[in-house]
Amino acid sequence: MKKRLRGAPPPMKLDDLPRHEIPALDGNNAPIDREDVFEDLPVIGEMPTDFAGLYVRNGPNAYYPPDWRYHAYDGDGMLHAVRFDHGRVSYRNKWVRTAALGEEQAAGRALWKGLKEKFRADRPDEPLKNTSNTDVKYHAGRLLTMWYRSGLPYAVDPFTLETLGSADYDGAIDRISAHSRPDEHTGELMWFDYSLQAPYMRYGVIGPDRKPRHAIEIPLAGPNLPHDMAVTEHYTILHDFPLRPDPEALAAGRYKVQFHPDEPSRFAVVPRHGAASEIRWFTAKPAYMLHVVNAWEDGDEVVMVGTPYRLHESEPGRIDVRRLERTINQRQRDFLLYEWRFDLKTGQTRERVIDDVLNTEFPVINGAYQGRRNRWSYHVVFPPGGREEPRFPGLVKYDLETGGYIAYSAGPQFFYNEPGFAPRDNPRSEDDGYLVSLVWNPRERQSEIQVFDCLGARLAEGPVARLPLPRRVPNGFHATFVSQRTLDRWK
Numbered sequence: 269m270k271k272r273l274r275g276a277p278p279p280m281k282l283d284d285l286p287r288h289e290i291p292a293l294d295g296n297n298a299p300i301d302r303e304d305v306f307e308d309l310p311v312i313g314e315m316p317t318d319f320a321g322l323y324v325r326n327g328p329n330a331y332y333p334p335d336w337r338y339h340a341y342d343g344d345g346m347l348h349a350v351r352f353d354h355g356r357v358s359y360r361n362k363w364v365r366t367a368a369l370g371e372e373q374a375a376g377r378a379l380w381k382g383l384k385e386k387f388r389a390d391r392p393d394e395p396l397k398n399t400s401n402t403d404v405k406y407h408a409g410r411l412l413t414m415w416y417r418s419g420l421p422y423a424v425d426p427f428t429l430e431t432l433g434s435a436d437y438d439g440a441i442d443r444i445s446a447h448s449r450p451d452e453h454t455g456e457l458m459w460f461d462y463s464l465q466a467p468y469m470r471y472g473v474i475g476p477d478r479k480p481r482h483a484i485e486i487p488l489a490g491p492n493l494p495h496d497m498a499v500t501e502h503y504t505i506l507h508d509f510p511l512r513p514d515p516e517a518l519a520a521g522r523y524k525v526q527f528h529p530d531e532p533s534r535f536a537v538v539p540r541h542g543a544a545s546e547i548r549w550f551t552a553k554p555a556y557m558l559h560v561v562n563a564w565e566d567g568d569e570v571v572m573v574g575t576p577y578r579l580h581e582s583e584p585g586r587i588d589v590r591r592l593e594r595t596i597n598q599r600q601r602d603f604l605l606y607e608w609r610f611d612l613k614t615g616q617t618r619e620r621v622i623d624d625v626l627n628t629e630f631p632v633i634n635g636a637y638q639g640r641r642n643r644w645s646y647h648v649v650f651p652p653g654g655r656e657e658p659r660f661p662g663l664v665k666y667d668l669e670t671g672g673y674i675a676y677s678a679g680p681q682f683f684y685n686e687p688g689f690a691p692r693d694n695p696r697s698e699d700d701g702y703l704v705s706l707v708w709n710p711r712e713r714q715s716e717i718q719v720f721d722c723l724g725a726r727l728a729e730g731p732v733a734r735l736p737l738p739r740r741v742p743n744g745f746h747a748t749f750v751s752q753r754t755l756d757r758w759k
């Protein structure tokens with residue numbers, strides 16, 4: 269069993285930072301081998317006492333040292349949770365105990381390899397390990413961990429991080445994708461999944477009682493790759509971008525995506541509990557996007573804002589397809605802030621760039637505004653990049669109405685994980701709260717929790733509080749912030 273600590277051992281030294289020839293295992297990408305609890309963390313600066321809630325981040329953390337060509341997406345899911353309680357802050361971490369990890373622990377070794385290796389032919393039920401390492405959301409009193417390629421989600425106790433088991437909702441769900449979306453107002457969870465075989469996409473709703481409420485198949489022509497979905501108060505928007513796996517590579521057991529610039533982007537707008545026959549299809553310019561910022565209804569229009577990849581032209585009027593595919597396949601960062609407006613009356617789409625100056629992703633909003641018109645979003649900002657080491661040096665607050673922004677960058681080697689928006693007690697506006705994030709601080713050579721005041725332009729002043737952790741938190745993927753109000757609802 270892994271070590272469990274209480275209290276804070278001395279901070280690690282620079283020499284402790286692992287070195288590995290595979291970038292995904294090097295430096296602060298390297299996995300850790302411990303589950304810890306650190307309580308009453310020390311504060312540098314001033315820790316606000318007017319908010320409470322839970323920030324949780326998921327990410328890959330290989331349980332067994334990988335002896336294969338490791339890909340950054342291969343590691344077993346590990347949750348890092350920071351509990352804020354009016355100035356007191358504690359941290360804990362645990363692996364998600366997936367079925368596959370359980371099999372490996374019973375065998376005492378890794379039984380699956382990763383994305384860059386041949387998938388397991390002897391396990392048609394799980395040729396690639398469902399690590400549940402990608403996303404984490406809170407629904408009906410439990411955390412749900414999800415995998416970007418669609419798999420059974422796992423339910424986790426939000427306070428202890430114990431895995432409660434896979435969440436199949438009375439057998440209604442055999443897989444869902446990352447980025448299923450809870451609605452804090454109704455307590456529902458909207459989910460989708462996708463597959464290389466038909467049905468290529470399904471969509472459904474789980475009620476606040478954790479009972480399945482609704483499920484339909486979304487008729488797609490082929491295995492186009494979605495990554496996220498959007499919800500408004502009454503509608504759900506599902507994505508059909510012209511990007512899919514290269515069939516030749518797939519037949520050879522490899523995975524590589526191809527973009528088809530002669531096909532439009534398509535969006536299925538369907539009433540939240542609507543039948544497949546009620547889907548309204550909208551077309552838009554060819555694009556590919558990972559993450560949605562938010563969506564809402566505005567008169568006859570359904571509005572969706574997100575961060576699609578920036579499209580460059582190889583010659584005037586012609587998309588540089590190779591460049592886009594390279595950017596996606598090599599996990600480079602080159603994004604815009606963009607808006608689509610789907611007119612339910614005319615069936616037409618209007619679209620526009622909100623901002624193409626900054627390069628940002630991992631958008632989060634005040635969760636109370638999910639599906640409702642909102643003004644502010646918070647993103648991780650990247651430098652314009654090529655193949656060099658991923659750099660996530662700061663945070664941005666966007667004004668979605670004007671395209672204006674306030675940015676804070678700590679310096680080249682800092683790494684900001686996806687933040688969470690923590691509303692202040694009795695908030696007076698959408699941005700009345702804090703942005704919290706797990707950060708790798710290269711200057712102090714430590715992982716920290718950082719807290720920014722979000723009101724107005726205060727983000728640019730830097731963190732109001734920094735809470736150093738006594739050991740590293742490896743860089744990871746998605747995070748969520750669960751407000752105290754939402755935690756209390758499910759007590």
Ligand SMILES: [Fe+2]
Nearest residue numbers: 446495558746
């Ligand atoms: Fe994602």
